[in-house]
Amino acid sequence: MTTAFDRAVWTRRQFLARGSAAGAGGLLAAATGLTPALAASRKRKTLVYAQSVVLNTVDPAGQELVYPGAQEASLVLFDTLLTFDKHLNLQPQLLVSSSVAADNQTWTLHLRKGVRFQDGTPFNADAVRTHALREQTNPTTGYPEWKTEYQSFNVVDDYTVQFVTKQPWGPIKRYWARVDGGIASPTATAKYGQDFGTHPVGTGPYKLESFNPGTSVTLSAFDGYWGGTPKLAGIEFRGVTEDQTRLDLLTSGEVDLIDNVPPDQAESVAKGRNTVLFNVPSLWSFYLELNQNNPIFQDVNVRKALNYAVDKKTLTEKLFSGYAKILSSPAPPGIPGAVSVGSYDYNPKKAKQLLAKAGWGKGPGEALHRAGKTLSFNLMTPQGQFPQDLQVAQTIQANLKAVGCDVKLKTVEAASFFALVKQPPSQAQYDTLFFGFNPSNGDVGYHLDSLFRSNPSTTQAPAIWNASWYRNAQVDSLFQEGDTTIDQTQRTKVLQQAQRLIWDDAPVVFLYVPNLLAGARKDVRGAFLWPTIFMSLHNATKS
């Protein structure tokens, strides 16, 4: 069915713009019919993608603020050194090969030849070095590893560059595939300075046509793309924050692709006459952090009891319409290197036994008692920060109450939530905390490290997000080994051992990962969701 607003139809203005851009080709076309290039470009269509966030800037050395929309645009504007396939395995892109010296710190990167930026600047070792230095010196970058991990960037020859790290760094290559591995044109960064974010120039298949900050970003095919002529005439990103409006846009055919479909609407997109549902388990892992500075949670029996007490199955079925996966490891199931360790199946009886083992027995009231103290603690949750956050917290509260815990809900503003988590123990206001983490580089070590490595100081705020204040020296040394092991098979082995240890220590209640849900018109091909949240549009096309 063709709709009233079918973007496939070329307007007169678009056609004229193309024609004049083709220049002499256009004249030739007028005389002889159509040149093959123009005929090919005429067949290509523009894809319109309504995102749930509004784009302000697109800069791989800038901010991760408008997440994940800005990264999605960035990844078609800027090719990255390496890239991910659907399952987050690394693939070459601007990098042909790389090797590391015996010190495990000096990396030699061999760059692809014959690549040009969208402004004509040749892509070479100088460009890579300029980009790296820009990442390193930008005070407001969202990608701090360039500052913390690298020592120097050296040009060896035109197509060889050397990266030296401060110490052996195991996950290094996964960072080259992240958004900040997208190389910016040195000519353009020099020319636009702080305005580069609205004038992005990379080596990707689509180049910037127009940027309306806060409204839309329009890209057009970069016909000088090293990987062959792009499949679409262009891509238009539109910010549409209202869920229902995005769904209406998809149904009416005014857009081709939407992100962030609410779980309770997923069925209607899947069954739509002209629409299909993208449904991929994310890496966004949710936990109930058990603050082990509180004596109650220093007993592993209590921590395990709470894991058995929460009914994850009902929770994911009711609150996420089944579009979520229960964790079977401290790491999300879709990340390379995750190992399924076990399951804490819903078992309130076992939970009560474990609590009894920990010395919590019947008291005067409903809640359990031990040595004159009630089993009472609070549960801090943000409202509007995570999908269904308050509802999840309320469900957990009810589950825990059923096994004899008196849980007080402490709801905080989304705006202040992360600041309240990053507090020194003396200031921390939570006993248990509903928390989610998404590893945007798809690295299992980074994920575990961020959440379960001992905080370096017991008097300062968590270094990253170990909000449960979990502390296990053996796990720490495995992290250290994983972090500095370059051999990926060995690294995975080490990190899988860490996953088993953490699972048995149960420093948190392991909950679920929600699925990523997006909707597309049936004629859209080649677009897919990475488990890291981002939509891949590199090979998208419309039939």
Added chain:
Amino acid sequence: MAAYVLRRLAALIASLWAAVTLVFFLFQVVPGNPALVMAGPSGNEQQIQQIERYLGLDQPIPIRYLDYLWGLLHGNLGWSVAYQNHLTGAILGHLPATAQLAVQAITLATLLGIGTGVLAAAHHGSWLDHLLLTVSVGGAAIPNFWLGLILIYLFAVQFQWVPIISSGSWTQSILPTITLALFPASLIGRMTRTGMLEVLRSDYVRTARSKGGSFARSLWRHALPNGLIPTLTVIGLMFGNLLGGSVVVETVFAWPGLGQLMLNSINLRDYPAVQATALLFAVLMLVVNLVVDLTYGVLDPRIRYD
């Protein structure tokens, strides 16, 4: 008159300063730290401090206040965390869309409101009066996010008469204009009706009728200009409101105006941007109020400004 305008302008400047100061200090007490947001999940203490220095957040509050005032005097609304740029550009970029919608909506609301108000007053007590009153109460009661979604569903999804977001086409503004106009229209309608009823009972209208003038002439020529004064205040206030941008309607229709800018800035904890939009709303309100006050004299020469 000139003295009055000068006095009002002086008061306006004082009010502006009060608004600026209030907005500035309000944003010093709201929770959340932009530097923490910018540093991202893996940002450490050192990076947060570096960003605070970069944004000037490490300075004591009085210094920041003076910096802020100094910047405003130079047309600099601050540095946006999300736009990675000065806010003046972002605000100016979003103002036209909101202004367009505000002008269209207030025009539609005024035409509808005055039309129905006069009609209802002229047929006071009849079934038409009751019908119009019921419709206008309904219009004021319908939440506009709901109305917006229903309009989209009917006219954009089911019938496909108008697009929802296709940029550059004026048809895109039809649905948000209607959505925005409904509430002011019903309010203006009721104000007009009340004002007109009062005036229609007055002596000069009776005189106009008794010297043989038609009812229509007495209604439009004699009663309307006098009955409109309270309505004008409402129109002015409503217009000021609309110029501030409707967060709800702009969100539902993905309309790139100030309301969206504000909401997105809140979501991104871009406090300088929220601060700037809040300030802009205050300024717009003050200016519209002044203009409304000055218009009274034009409508009713008996009103003196001294």
